[in-house]
Amino acid sequence: MTTKLFYEYPVLTSCAARVISCEPAEGGFNIVLDRTVIFPEGGGQPADRGAVGGANVLDAQEKDGVVYHLCDKPLEAGSEAEVRLDFERRLDHSEQHTGEHILSGLAYKLFGAKNVGFHMAADYCTIDLDTYLGEDELALLEREANEAVRRDLPVTSENMDHERLAGITIRKKSEIVSDDIRVVYIGGGEIDSCTCCGTHCGSTGEVGYIRIGDSQKYKGGTRLWFSCGGRAVREANALLRSVTALARSYSTSREELPAAVRKQSEELSQAKRELKSRTQALCDMIAEANGDELAIEHAVGFSANDVKMLSETLISKHAKAALVFGSCGGQVFYRAARADGVKAPMNELIKAVNGLVCGKGGGSPAFAQGSAAGPLDPDTLETLRAFAVKWYNGGK
Ligand SMILES: [Zn+2]
Numbered sequence: 001m002t003t004k005l006f007y008e009y010p011v012l013t014s015c016a017a018r019v020i021s022c023e024p025a026e027g028g029f030n031i032v033l034d035r036t037v038i039f040p041e042g043g044g045q046p047a048d049r050g051a052v053g054g055a056n057v058l059d060a061q062e063k064d065g066v067v068y069h070l071c072d073k074p075l076e077a078g079s080e081a082e083v084r085l086d087f088e089r090r091l092d093h094s095e096q097h098t099g100e101h102i103l104s105g106l107a108y109k110l111f112g113a114k115n116v117g118f119h120m121a122a123d124y125c126t127i128d129l130d131t132y133l134g135e136d137e138l139a140l141l142e143r144e145a146n147e148a149v150r151r152d153l154p155v156t157s158e159n160m161d162h163e164r165l166a167g168i169t170i171r172k173k174s175e176i177v178s179d180d181i182r183v184v185y186i187g188g189g190e191i192d193s194c195t196c197c198g199t200h201c202g203s204t205g206e207v208g209y210i211r212i213g214d215s216q217k218y219k220g221g222t223r224l225w226f227s228c229g230g231r232a233v234r235e236a237n238a239l240l241r242s243v244t245a246l247a248r249s250y251s252t253s254r255e256e257l258p259a260a261v262r263k264q265s266e267e268l269s270q271a272k273r274e275l276k277s278r279t280q281a282l283c284d285m286i287a288e289a290n291g292d293e294l295a296i297e298h299a300v301g302f303s304a305n306d307v308k309m310l311s312e313t314l315i316s317k318h319a320k321a322a323l324v325f326g327s328c329g330g331q332v333f334y335r336a337a338r339a340d341g342v343k344a345p346m347n348e349l350i351k352a353v354n355g356l357v358c359g360k361g362g363g364s365p366a367f368a369q370g371s372a373a374g375p376l377d378p379d380t381l382e383t384l385r386a387f388a389v390k391w392y393n394g395g396k
Contacts, residue, residue, distance in 0.1 A: 001065040003035035006048075006199055007157070007182070010094065012037050014084045017052070019075045028058055031069045036060075037085045040067045043174075044118040045097050045198040048090050053081035065180070090199065095229025096125050098155060098201040099210045101184065102145045103127060103226060105192025108171050110144065111137060115172065116221070124213075125228075130221045138212050138224065145210040152205030153187035157196075170194055201229075209233055279306050283313040294392040295319035296385050298376060302326025304333040304369070311337040311367070323349065323388050325376055332357060332376045335369040344395045349388065356384055 005012050017033040024030075031052055040062035041047040047060040055071035062068070075081055097120070104115040107129055117128030133141065161179040170183060172194035186192040186204060201207050211232040215224040227235050243254050250260040286297060287310070295314040302310065307326040314322035314337075321338040334353055336346040350361050350368035357380065361370015 002033060002062075002067040004039075004067070005035055005037050006039045006090075009037075010199055010202065012085075013087045014082060017081055017083050019052075019077050019079050019081055021077050022074050024074075025068075025070060028070050028072050029055070029074045031055070031071050031075055032066055033069065033081070033083065035083075036067050036069070037083050038067065038069055039090065039093075039199050043097075043197040044100075044120055045093050046120060046122075048093075049086040051082075051084045053079075065178075092229065092231055093120065094199045094201050095207050096120050096227070096231065097196075097198045098186070098204070098207050099145070099226065099228030099232075100125065100127060101155075101186050101192045101194070101196070101200070102148050102204060102207065102210060103141065103212075103224075104194075105171055105186055106141055106144050106148065107131075107133070109191070110141060113221070117223075124225055126223055126225055128218055128221060128223050132217060132220065133215070133222045133224075138215055138222075142210065142212045148187065148191050149204050149207050149210060151187070152203050153191060154203050155184065155186055155200045156188070157182050157184045157200075159183075165195070209236070211236060279309060280313070283310045284317075286310060287313045287317040287319075290314060291318050293318075293320045294389060295322045296324075296388055297322070298325040298327070298381055300327050302333070303328045304335075304371065307333045307335045308369070311335045315339050321346070321392060323353075323384075325381070325384075327374050327376055330374050332359070332372045332374040333369070334359070334361070334371070335367065336363075337367040344392055349391060352387065352391065353384060356380070356387065 005015055015035060015037050017035050020032040020034055022029050022031045033052065038050055038057055038060045039048045040060040042062060050057045052069055052071055053075050055073035055075055057069050057071055059070040060067055100118055104127060107113040111131055111133060113129040113131035113133060115127055116130050119126045160181050160183060165173060165181050170193035174195045176195060181195055182197060184194060184196040184200060208229045209232045210228050211226060213225045213227060213235065215222055243257065247254045247257045250257060252260045290297065297310060299310060303326060307324045311322045311324040320342050321344055323336045324334065326333045336349045338344060338346055345365040347363045347365055347368040350363060350370050353359065354361055354370050357372040359370045359372030361368065363369055
């Protein structure tokens with residue numbers, strides 16, 4: 001068994017230890033010490049980092065009460081070594097973990113929502129609840145969580161055996177085989193109580209700030225993304241800076257920003273509708289003026305969508321088939337389409353056009369399209385026109 005100093009002294013950042021054993025392992029050397037300040041991965045909390053003597057701790061895992069420190073260098077069994085903890089990383093994990101208890105405990109207390117999953121990553125944390133919580137409920141949960149932080153309630157733990165555990169009522173009892181069970185209480189159980197092997201802050205006040213960033217429906221319940229402590233403050237500051245910059249670019253205040261974005265979005269939709277209607281009017285004019293059975297057109301400023309609109313308009317007026325080119329943004333878009341009853345395979349025509357303009361594209365016998373690097377010079381257009389007419393007439 002390794003003496004786990006991180007439970008009794010959660011803010012201890014170093015200790016002297018004796019090397020019990022050192023064995024080669026995948027990715028380094030597994031070092032066992034008589035005692036340690038390094039928390040091994042468990043309860044959804046990642047393992048600590050740090051150093052043992054001159055070796056860096058890359059990972060730490062626990063098996064049957066023994067902590068295995070995966071290190072990048074071997075150490076001699078029987079030697080003494082100083083164990084040093086990467087405290088910034090630990091503090092971040094303890095803040096997230098304690099915040100998770102506060103949120104899970106309150107979600108259960110306020111809405112009867114049970115925590116069915118917890119994930120802590122380097123840049124995000126999630127809680128899965130078995131109940132769906134809407135925006136208002138999550139806002140209440142966040143408010144109550146920060147109220148618990150403001151009250152600076154104690155975070156305590158109690159070690160017990162199965163018999164004692166069976167006799168108490170707590171929010172969550174994990175399946176633990178050994179008789180060394182640890183129950184963590186937030187506010188003496190008022191906010192939360194559950195079995196847990198992780199590291200925590202000494203009181204809720206040390207968490208500082210709890211932020212619910214996002215949520216979504218998940219397996220009939222809710223997955224919520226949250227952050228706590230320094231992580232939450234950094235995120236909130238970054239968000240505030242982004243929103244302030246965005247508001248400035250809209251020449252408005254942060255408070256008025258949503259309305260300004262909505263207004264611009266409505267104006268954009270209106271402009272798109274107007275542009276489409278004008279492009280359709282232009283297509284109608286071009287199609288009226290073209291009386292050819294195979295209508296060939298080149299329109300400068302036409303995008304792929306505009307080319308589609310013109311080819312369909314040509315077919316709807318006089319043409320039996322249409323080959324339309326559009327030059328836009330340094331590219332050439334082209335599309336071939338035919339009226340009902342026409343046999344000429346448009347994908348064959350586009351295949352030939354691809355070859356003549358070094359483009360790519362394809363489609364079906366009814367219509368096909370492609371694109372190439374622009375611009376389309378008059379000589380190439382004339383070559384394409386002559387080829388298409390010959391091809392169309394030859395196929396009739
Ligand atoms: Zn915990």
